Amino acid sequence: MSNVLEVRDVAKYFGGVRALDGVSLSVPEKGLIGLIGPNGSGKTTLFNVITGFYVPDKGSVWFKESEDMVRIDGLNPNEVFRRGIVRTFQIPRLFNSLTVLENLLVTPPGQKGESITKALFIKSWSDEEREFARRAINLLRLFGMSRYVDSKIYELSAAHIKMLETMRGLMTPAKLYLLDEPAAGVDYPVARELFTYVRRLREEQELTFLIIEHRLEILMEFVDYVYVLHNGKLLSEGRPQEVISDPKVIEAYIGV
Template identity: 45%
Template sequence: MLISPILSTRNISKRFGGVTALSNVSIRVGPKNLSLIIGPNGSGKSTLINVIGGLLQPDDGRVYFNGKDITRLSPHERFRLGLARTFQTPQLFTSLSVLENVLVPMREYYEERVLEILLSDSWRLREKKYVGRAFQVLKLLNLDHLWDAPASDLSGGQMKLLELARVLMSDPQLIILDEPLAGVNPSLANEIMSYLRTLRDELGVTFLVVEHRLDIALKFVDYVYAMHQGQVIAEGSPDTVIKNPAVIEAYLGG
C-alpha cells in the first residue's frame, strides 16, 4: 500500500529572465522520512526549496503539503500548517540566551488574548509548560547545559542546532534544512545528522535537507534526489543515486 506523501511538487518550473532555474521538477517526500537533495552548484537546489518554502513563486507547477495546494501561500501561512525551514546562516537573536531564543516562536504567545493575560494567571502555567518543553528540545540536541548562555557565545554548529531547536518548538511536521553542515567540523557534523534521525524517530518529524557534504550526509538519509541544470536526474536510496552514471557525470564532468 502506497503512503501518501507529506510534501510533493508537480512539474515545478522557475525562470529568472532567460535563465531556467527549474524545469518540471517533481518530488515526493514521505512522512517521517529524512530526504536529501544533492547536486553541483547551480543545479537548482536552493531555488527548489525556496519555492517549497514560499520565498519564491513558481512560473509553472504546484506544491502540495498534506494533500493541500500551498503553491500561492505565504511563508508564514505554510509555517502555520507545519512546514518550517532553517537557513544556511542561523537567524538567531544573539543578545538573548539559548533558552530565550527557543521560547520566541511559541504560537500561543501571539494567539493569547490580552484580557486573559490581564484577568487571570493562566499565562504563568503556560509559561511553565513552554519552558519545560524547551528544555526537552534542548536536551535532545545536547544544548540543555547551555540554556543560560548568550546565543552569541555558541559555536557555528551549535548555532545551527539552536535554530533547529527554535523551529521544533512550533511542532512542525516537516523541516527544510539548507546546508546544516556548512562550516561545521566533521565531528559535530556527524552529530547533527544523528540528531536529525533521533528527531525523526522520537518526534516523527520529516526532514528535507540540502547539503554538499555527501561523505557525511549520505550515511544518515533515507532517500536522495540528485539535481543538475534545474532537473531531477536521479532518485532513490543513497547508494543507488551516488552510483548513477548521470550523477557521477554531473559532479565530475564526464
C-alpha cells in the same frame, strides 16, 4: 505510504537564470529524504518555493492535510508554516541581541505573528510553555550546548550558530521539516549526533524530513531516499547507494 508533500513540475526563473526548471518530487509520510546537488543547482530555491517565499513560475506544490492533498504554492510563508511546514535557513536567522535560550523560545518573526518578547516575560507559564522550555533545554543538552544557554548569539562560533538555527526549527511542532544544510561547518561527531536525533524524531514522533546537505558522507548514512538537482533539473533519484554510484551524479559533482 502516502505522500505528505508533492512538488509537481515546478519552475522558477530569475531573469535568464532557470533556478528550477521543471522539478517534480515527493516526500512520503515519515520519510527522511535528502536533497543534494552542486552549488547553485536550485536546492534552496526549491525550499523557498515550497515554503511560500517564492511563487513558482510554473507547476504546483501540494501538502497533505487531513487525508487530502491541498495546493499550497502561492500561499505566503506564514500560511505555509501554519499548515505544518517548518524550515530552517542556510544562513541562520537568529536574534543577535537575545540569548541562546531566548532564541529557542521565540517564534521566528513572520511565522506565528505573535509578540515574541511578550511571551518570554509573562509571569505564569502555561503547561504548553513549560513543555516548550523543556524541549529547548533537551535540545541544548543533546547538542552539547547547555553551557551556552545564556550566551548571546554574537558570542557563539559559526558552527554553534548553525546548530542553533536547526534546533530553532526542531523546537516548533510541525508535520514536515525542511532543513537547509544543518551540518554545514559542524564537526563530524556533532553532525552525526544531529542526524541521529533527526532519525529518532522521525521514528518516535513519526515526523517527516527533507534535508539539503553537502556533507554527503553523513547524509547518505541516514536518509532513505535522495533527490539530486543539477542546473535546476532533477538529475537523479534513488536510494543512497544507487545515487552515489550514478555516473551522472559523479560527473555533476566533479564537474567534468
